[in-house]
Amino acid sequence: MRLGFIGAGRIGRPMAGRLAGAGHEVRVLARSPEARAALGADGLEAVADAAAVADGADAVLVCVFDDGQVRDVCLDGPLLARMPAGSALVVHTTGSPRTAEAIAARAAEHGIDVIDSPVSGGPHDVAAGRITLFVGGADSAVARLRPVLGAYGDPVLHVGPTGAGQRVKLVNNALFASQIGLLADAARLWRQWGLDEEVLLGALLHGSSASRALTGVQARGSVAAFAAATGGFIAKDVDVVRKVAAEEGGDLGALRAALESLAAAHR
CATH class of the missing domain: 3.40.50.720 (NAD(P)-binding Rossmann-like Domain)
Structure with missing residues (x-):
């Protein structure tokens, strides 16, 4: 063609x-x-x-x-x-x-x-x-x-x-960003317990919490490093998710708190 x-x-x-x-x-x-x-x-x-x-x-x-x-x-x-x-x-x-x-x-x-x-x-x-x-x-x-x-x-x-591809991608991105947000909360727990974040990330890859989000975070060594490297792209898509949910009457539910945790990690 x-x-x-x-x-x-x-x-x-x-x-x-x-x-x-x-x-x-x-x-x-x-x-x-x-x-x-x-x-x-x-x-x-x-x-x-x-x-x-x-x-x-x-x-x-x-x-x-x-x-x-x-x-x-x-x-x-x-x-x-x-x-x-x-x-x-x-x-x-x-x-x-x-x-x-x-x-x-x-x-x-x-x-x-x-x-x-x-x-x-x-x-x-x-x-x-x-x-x-x-x-x-x-x-x-x-x-x-x-x-x-x-x-x-x-x-x-x-x-x-037409439009369904975007809706699937927005749900996908909301889930991915929320997983990073949850990992940010988990990282804070690890630090409170005095654990080494990089070692623990490597161990979790072999547990039931393993995910593509965790793989990306582990490769960077910390949630903060991953958020700094990818924050521009993730933040752009999260903004679209929030806007579309507001326009179309969607409720982010538990995703909202996880996205807020991600935003805090990026700051």
């Missing part, structure tokens, strides 16, 4: 590389000459504006940092107007389900399918072709784009209509 890509950062760049490696023709947005030269060295076609990304594309994939940037690119910019009728837009950024739904409504006016496909994992998972994708969208659109998403995603989980 002929693909456009916007957001070639820590997650997006290895995605674009795997797409090109799978035989797709990939145009990547890069604003500066230096960025375009770097992408060209990786065998990717770099272009200077979103209109060029969209021109003649079968699909455009967006992997920018946050929901505001998604709205700037997909609702306030020329992207949808320049994409061909019958093409598709994939939003990989974690954000509000309402943003995904608004984009889908606008895109429908141009005959464009939209799927939201937030990711769970990191750049190393993309590079290995095993990042998890939570996909929301029409059955036909998801089926058509599976060969594209499968270049880096495994599993590719179709979880419902």
